[in-house]
Amino acid sequence: MDKHSPMELGLLTLGDHRADPATGVRTTQAERHRDILEYLDYAEPAGFDAVFVGEHHFSDFITASPPVFLGWLAGRTSTITLGSGVTLLPHHDAVKVAEDFATVDVVSDGRAEVWVGRGVEPYAYTYFGQDVQRAVDMQREGLELLLRLWTETDVTWSGEFRPPLNGVTLQPRPVQEPCIPIKVAVSREESAIAAAELGLGISITMLSFDRNQLAPVVAAYQEAFVDAGHPHRPWVDLHAHVHVAPTSQEARDHLSIYQAPFQRWVFGKRMGVHEDEVELPDRITDFANPECAVVNGSPEEVVDRIGAFTSLAPIDRFTIQSDYGGQPWPLVMRSLHLFGGVMDQVRALQPAPALAQA
Numbered sequence: 001m002d003k004h005s006p007m008e009l010g011l012l013t014l015g016d017h018r019a020d021p022a023t024g025v026r027t028t029q030a031e032r033h034r035d036i037l038e039y040l041d042y043a044e045p046a047g048f049d050a051v052f053v054g055e056h057h058f059s060d061f062i063t064a065s066p067p068v069f070l071g072w073l074a075g076r077t078s079t080i081t082l083g084s085g086v087t088l089l090p091h092h093d094a095v096k097v098a099e100d101f102a103t104v105d106v107v108s109d110g111r112a113e114v115w116v117g118r119g120v121e122p123y124a125y126t127y128f129g130q131d132v133q134r135a136v137d138m139q140r141e142g143l144e145l146l147l148r149l150w151t152e153t154d155v156t157w158s159g160e161f162r163p164p165l166n167g168v169t170l171q172p173r174p175v176q177e178p179c180i181p182i183k184v185a186v187s188r189e190e191s192a193i194a195a196a197e198l199g200l201g202i203s204i205t206m207l208s209f210d211r212n213q214l215a216p217v218v219a220a221y222q223e224a225f226v227d228a229g230h231p232h233r234p235w236v237d238l239h240a241h242v243h244v245a246p247t248s249q250e251a252r253d254h255l256s257i258y259q260a261p262f263q264r265w266v267f268g269k270r271m272g273v274h275e276d277e278v279e280l281p282d283r284i285t286d287f288a289n290p291e292c293a294v295v296n297g298s299p300e301e302v303v304d305r306i307g308a309f310t311s312l313a314p315i316d317r318f319t320i321q322s323d324y325g326g327q328p329w330p331l332v333m334r335s336l337h338l339f340g341g342v343m344d345q346v347r348a349l350q351p352a353p354a355l356a357q358a
Contacts, residue, residue: 006347007310010319011043011336012085012239014054015063018326021261026326029062035329036063039322040073042333044080046340050317052085052115057124059269067100074108083113085239085319086185086203090118090138091128093162094145095170102150102174110175115203115237116143117185120270137161143182143198150179183237189220196224201235203319206293207263210283211312214238218313219355235316238309241294242320244338248297252287254331255296260285262325295320299342307349314352 013036019026027035036053043051051073053066063069066084073082082104087097097114105112118135125132141159148155149170158164174180183203184195195202202221204214218236225234241259245251261275263284268275283293295305306318320339323332 007315007349007351008049008317009047009343009346010050010052010081010083010237010239010317011039011046011048012052012054012319012321013039013063013323014085014321015056015061016262016324017060017062018262018265018324020326020328022257032062035323035332036069037072039332039336040069041076042336044077046336047343048080050081050083050113050319052083052113052319054085055088056119056121057088057091058127059121059124067104070104070112071107074104074111077108077111080111081113082108082111083183084115086115086117086119088119088124089116089142089146090130090135091124092142094142095149095162095165095168097142098146098149098170099172101180102170102172105174105176105180106172112174112176113181113183114146115183115185116146116200117203120266122272134161140194143184143200146182147179147198150174181235183235186217186221189217192217192221193224196221196234197228199225199228199230199232201237201316203237203239205239206309207241207284209293211291211293211309214309215313215355222314222355236314237317237319238315239319239321240306240309241324242302242322242335242339243294243296244299244302244335245296246298246338248301251296251298254327255287255294258325258327259287259294299338302339303342303345303349306346310349311352314354318346 015036017029017032040051053063053069055066057064070082101112101114118139122132138161141161145157153169154167156166183201185203186192187208192202222234243251243255245254260280263280264275264278267278286292287296290305295302322335
């Protein structure tokens, strides 16, 4: 973050399509998609700086094609950043990813952003005929090609996971120079350092991190970024589940119904076990604890809780996710409206100092 720049705010959907655990009722896929469009459409008028759509395959996360959503949103907005959260690069040809997001960049007049990740569902690699043990290598190769396609012309390239290119110039060309911004989703220090070496930003979710890990990971990232001598600055996006209610107790009562079933399902998918076998850590389920990874409470308490996170490490953008777990849609939108009422206070939070210096 620049010394005097306010922290940006982002809005993320991962597009899960779950039944309401309180009623057992699940919307249709068409209804869920319409809700997602309403959620995304709300972001710019509410004052968010960026909006992100997740990508998953073969599961009840049903947003499989983020560029389709972003292209739709480009024609309805004028200022907000339009990003994937994340693009599962190992499952794609980097050439097609480069074309798709260059197109989003063109039709949005330079507002595209790409988060890149390997995903949390190992079975997807099997269905795509890929070896999950090579996911890191596939992502690294894809990132290197993506960067070259967006920053160079007449690209000649060869790699392990796609046919070689000889004198290729990507079309259309991105509007943003030198490159469409790329952030890498990281859950380990090694991944953060690898992103820094390539000169890329990082995205961190507090659901995957103990809060005590945040500062060391960001410090290692910043140090590696500075050591690599990149001309631009590092960038850190922090993502968290957020639920805002008129009172703190109402927020906790709500999450006691919706958070744990959703997280058991997600962790079960990651671990390859049934959700009933998953034991969740207290940092996800102790909603009254100010250090809970799920930001919740009254509007005023949510500001304080976000401030507690952003004081741990320098954060350039805080991205919230509120539409998950089969929650009643009016309560999702109420949470967003209440958050909108304190966005200026969140932006005004005192940023943590840089952990590494050039």
